[in-house]
Amino acid sequence: MKYRSVFDIIGPVMIGPSSSHTAGAARIGRAARNLFGEKPEHVDIHFYGSFKSTYKGHGTDVAIVGGILDYDTFDDRIKTSLETAETEGIQVTIHEEPSTPDHPNTARVLLKTGENELELTGISIGGGKVEITELNGFPLRLSGNHPAIVLLHNDRYGAIASATAVLAEARINIGRMEVSRKAEGAQALMVIEVDQNISDEVMKQLEGAEHITQVARISD
Amino acid sequence: MFRNVEELIGIAKAEDIAISEVMIRQEMKAKEMSREQVFENMEQNLIVMEEAVEEGLKGVKSHSGLTGGDAVLIQKYMEEKRPLSGELLLDAVSKAVATNEVNAAMGRICATPTAGSAGCVPGTLFAVKNRLEPSREDMIRYLFTSGAFGFVVANNASISGAAGGCQAEVGSAAGMASAAIVEMAGGTPEQSADAMAITLKNMLGLICDPVAGLVEVPCVKRNAMGASQAIVSADLALAGVKSKIPCDEVIDAMFKVGQRMPSAFRETAEGGLAATPTGKALAKEIYGS
Numbered sequence: 001m002k003y004r005s006v007f008d009i010i011g012p013v014m015i016g017p018s019s020s021h022t023a024g025a026a027r028i029g030r031a032a033r034n035l036f037g038e039k040p041e042h043v044d045i046h047f048y049g050s051f052k053s054t055y056k057g058h059g060t061d062v063a064i065v066g067g068i069l070d071y072d073t074f075d076d077r078i079k080t081s082l083e084t085a086e087t088e089g090i091q092v093t094i095h096e097e098p099s100t101p102d103h104p105n106t107a108r109v110l111l112k113t114g115e116n117e118l119e120l121t122g123i124s125i126g127g128g129k130v131e132i133t134e135l136n137g138f139p140l141r142l143s144g145n146h147p148a149i150v151l152l153h154n155d156r157y158g159a160i161a162s163a164t165a166v167l168a169e170a171r172i173n174i175g176r177m178e179v180s181r182k183a184e185g186a187q188a189l190m191v192i193e194v195d196q197n198i199s200d201e202v203m204k205q206l207e208g209a210e211h212i213t214q215v216a217r218i219s220d
Numbered sequence: 221m222f223r224n225v226e227e228l229i230g231i232a233k234a235e236d237i238a239i240s241e242v243m244i245r246q247e248m249k250a251k252e253m254s255r256e257q258v259f260e261n262m263e264q265n266l267i268v269m270e271e272a273v274e275e276g277l278k279g280v281k282s283h284s285g286l287t288g289g290d291a292v293l294i295q296k297y298m299e300e301k302r303p304l305s306g307e308l309l310l311d312a313v314s315k316a317v318a319t320n321e322v323n324a325a326m327g328r329i330c331a332t333p334t335a336g337s338a339g340c341v342p343g344t345l346f347a348v349k350n351r352l353e354p355s356r357e358d359m360i361r362y363l364f365t366s367g368a369f370g371f372v373v374a375n376n377a378s379i380s381g382a383a384g385g386c387q388a389e390v391g392s393a394a395g396m397a398s399a400a401i402v403e404m405a406g407g408t409p410e411q412s413a414d415a416m417a418i419t420l421k422n423m424l425g426l427i428c429d430p431v432a433g434l435v436e437v438p439c440v441k442r443n444a445m446g447a448s449q450a451i452v453s454a455d456l457a458l459a460g461v462k463s464k465i466p467c468d469e470v471i472d473a474m475f476k477v478g479q480r481m482p483s484a485f486r487e488t489a490e491g492g493l494a495a496t497p498t499g500k501a502l503a504k505e506i507y508g509s
Contacts, residue, residue: 128334
């Protein structure tokens, strides 16, 4: 079941005008920002489908940039996010993509600061709910509704155990997890949805865990 | 966890509790939260709804200039004349319009289930409130009942205009509202399901065709229509009128209609009213190209 809470239906509280094209877009932007971990210098946003056709009317561009600035769906500052980005020296480019996406409300976000780069694709499935479908070329399914940890790791035995051992030690329950890789023995991605927010200390332990190369978290 | 309306009604009957109570208990279990926390979270949403209606009734205007001020006009008309459709119904309409006008003006609203359809549930709630004089708790329960039916639609069909057309948004919202009105008025869980089914049946096939891609024309007035349909369906169900097609089958039909709907009618602003000469001219005026 895609929707698990009554507050997915009665909610979110948000700045209008569209739950999928405004609130959902803000959530996609914010997920990218959380995974990126810092303020980006360059932002490229690719809109597909209905996002491409109607983003100006719905303020989808304003909302997704608001999310990238780490604003929540109900934050009034969303309205002036494009101006804020400009003042803060963030270069934003919007691309209208003609190809037909799998989901009508699809956005691909590229964030860049120096060597740090992140590419994330998100879909807005209705009522403000979003799913992250791709991260740095890895296909994945991340609802953004639970706190989650995303780990890049070496595709070899023991990598999963070393990450889950840290969580078990910290008494953190795993709600759902997914592992994917580009090729055997190459870089792999682990996505773990958990029940509570992850502390800085646990993050540090995960960063130091064997076979783990990069760790990011998404807070509730 | 209930997966469809049949199971929802089944739990309510077996345990002899209201639909709102089924939803509350499920939420407590799913989120591991206390009853007080769940109620408090929902009351926060109710407060946002109250503030949005209040703001809309003062009069707002969207950035495009396409919508705003109609809620004020309707309220004024109600003060000066006797509305043909009835005080309660038109009051609901004006409050639904107020909410969506605030939404269009990039104000703060609570999505129910979406922003484009955010007027139906609060519009009907605040109008019915004046007649039924519910407690604060019952007003919060109204939102849980609405949410329970929306939960079923979202999981078995869609609440997205881009995926299923306006029937999935205003259709769902109006259906949710009608089911909640029935519970607040003292009807049975079955009557709530009948009201939901009757409402959704009358919304089948409704396309999503926003002029210039904005959640304004026809969205604001579709919420007016959704609110009025919700009240009429609730009255029908309370009178004992049943839906020949069970609620779950209506939801499934809505889903299938949405799947076969051309993309021009699913929030792309390429069909329907958006593609009329005036619709296109307005888009040109707003975007300047």
